[in-house]
Amino acid sequence: MRQPGPALSVGIEDIRDAARALDGVATVTPVERSSALAGVVGVPVYLKCENLQRSGSFKIRGAYVRMSRLSEAERARGVVAASAGNHAQGVALAARLLGIRSVVYMPTDAALPKVAATREYGAEVRLVGTTVDDVLTAAREESERSGAVLIHPFDHVDVVAGQATVALEILEQVPDVRTVVVPVGGGGLGAGVVAAMAAVAPHVRVVGVQAARAGGYLQSLAAGEPTKTVTASTMADGIAVSTPGHVPFQIIKDGGGHIRTVSEEDISRALLFVAERAKLIVEPAGVAGVAALMAHPEEYDDGPVVAVLSGGNIDPLVLLRVLRHGLASAGRYMQLRVRLVDRPGALADLLQDLARSGGNIMHVDHVRTGVDLAIDEVEVTMQVETKGPEHCAALLDHLRGEGYRISE
Known part of the structure; x- marks a missing residue:
C-alpha cells in the first residue's frame, strides 16, 4: 500500500x-x-x-507501550486481555515488568505451550470459548465487572x-x-x-x-x-x-x-x-x-x-x-493407495519396486477386508517421502508401468 x-x-x-x-x-x-x-x-x-x-x-511491543501509559489508578485495577497466544504472552510479560496484575482469557483449544508460557510470565489464565471473538467478549465482560483495563490486541x-x-x-x-x-x-x-x-x-x-x-x-x-x-x-x-x-x-x-x-x-x-x-x-x-x-x-x-x-x-x-x-505441497511427501492381488510376496514386491524408484516409505497400512475389495484383493496405503515433484511423477510412472493399480 x-x-x-x-x-x-x-x-x-x-x-x-x-x-x-x-x-x-x-x-x-x-x-x-x-x-x-x-x-x-x-x-x-x-x-x-x-x-x-x-x-x-512482536506483541510485547504494543502491549508494553499501552500498559506503560496507564495511570497509577488504572494500574492498580489491573489489566485483562484476550488472545489465542501471542498477545497473551506479550501482556503477561509486560504486566510482570510493570508490576501490574493481569488476567488473560484464551480459547479452550489454545496451544498448551502458549498457555503454559502465559502462566509462567505471571498472568492468571482463564480458558473460555473456541475463537478470538469468544475470548474478547469474555475479557470485555471482565473489564466491565472488575474495572480492570482491557488491553486490546490491536485496536488502540x-x-x-x-x-x-x-x-x-x-x-x-x-x-x-x-x-x-x-x-x-x-x-x-x-x-x-x-x-x-x-x-x-x-x-x-x-x-x-x-x-x-x-x-x-x-x-x-x-x-x-x-x-x-x-x-x-x-x-x-x-x-x-x-x-x-x-x-x-x-x-x-x-x-x-x-x-x-x-x-x-x-x-x-x-x-x-x-x-x-x-x-x-x-x-x-x-x-x-x-x-x-x-x-x-x-x-x-x-x-x-x-x-x-x-x-x-x-x-x-x-x-x-x-x-x-x-512436504506434501512441495512434492516431497505423498500418500498412495495400491490394490494388490492377495498372494504371498505381493507386498514385498511392491516395496522393492518403490525402493528401486528411490521412494522412502514412512508408513504402511495393509487392509485385507473392505466392502469395495474383491475376495482376492488387499489395499495398501503408504506414506512415501520423495525428492520433489519430478521424482513423484517418475515414481508413479514406474509403478503404473509395472502394472500396479494406484490411487493417490
Whole structure:
C-alpha cells in the first residue's frame, strides 16, 4: 500500500515515544538476508526476525507501550486481555515488568505451550470459548465487572504505535528497503508499519498478507468500514481475526488498502522453506509474508524486500503436522493407495519396486477386508517421502508401468 498524504491517527512522534519506552524492554531483532528467497523473487530479500523477540513475537511491543501509559489508578485495577497466544504472552510479560496484575482469557483449544508460557510470565489464565471473538467478549465482560483495563490486541493507538517500532528498526537495518511484507490479522502490526512509513519513508510500499480462510480486510475495505467476516479454520490462527480493528483499519485504508491473501498450501510451503533454508522456527501466521513472496514473486520486483516474521510460538505437534503438509505441497511427501492381488510376496514386491524408484516409505497400512475389495484383493496405503515433484511423477510412472493399480 502506497501511503498518501492524509495525517494518520498514529504519528511519528507517537512512534518515537513508543521506541523510547521500549528501550531495554523489547529486543532489536535481527534482519537476515535470504539468498534463497532472493532467487525466487529476483530482488534482495530480508527477513525481520520478530520470531526471536521476547515472548516469541512482536506483541510485547504494543502491549508494553499501552500498559506503560496507564495511570497509577488504572494500574492498580489491573489489566485483562484476550488472545489465542501471542498477545497473551506479550501482556503477561509486560504486566510482570510493570508490576501490574493481569488476567488473560484464551480459547479452550489454545496451544498448551502458549498457555503454559502465559502462566509462567505471571498472568492468571482463564480458558473460555473456541475463537478470538469468544475470548474478547469474555475479557470485555471482565473489564466491565472488575474495572480492570482491557488491553486490546490491536485496536488502540498505543498498541499500533508500539508495533510501529518494527518499521523504524527496518529502516535502520535496511535503509534502501522498497517493499515491506507483513502478516495482517486485526491489523495492529500492519497499521503500525504503514503509519511509520507514511511519516518517514512514503516511497516504501507496504503489503499486508492474510490467510485466505480469514481474509477479513478484503471484505472490510470493499465495504469501507470494519465488517465481520465468516472465517474458516486456518493453520495461521494468529491472524484469524473476523473483524478488523477500527484504529488499524482506518490507518490501512488511508494508506491505500493493499492486501493479499495466501492459501493453506502457500503457508505450509513457506513454513517449510523458512525452516530448511533460513534455519528459523516460525509459526504459520508468522510466515504469511514469505508465503506471498513465494506464491506471487512477480508482484514484488520492487526491492529490496523485507518480510516480517511476526512470531515463532508454535506447538511442536502443530509444527509436525504443518511440516508434513508443507512436504506434501512441495512434492516431497505423498500418500498412495495400491490394490494388490492377495498372494504371498505381493507386498514385498511392491516395496522393492518403490525402493528401486528411490521412494522412502514412512508408513504402511495393509487392509485385507473392505466392502469395495474383491475376495482376492488387499489395499495398501503408504506414506512415501520423495525428492520433489519430478521424482513423484517418475515414481508413479514406474509403478503404473509395472502394472500396479494406484490411487493417490
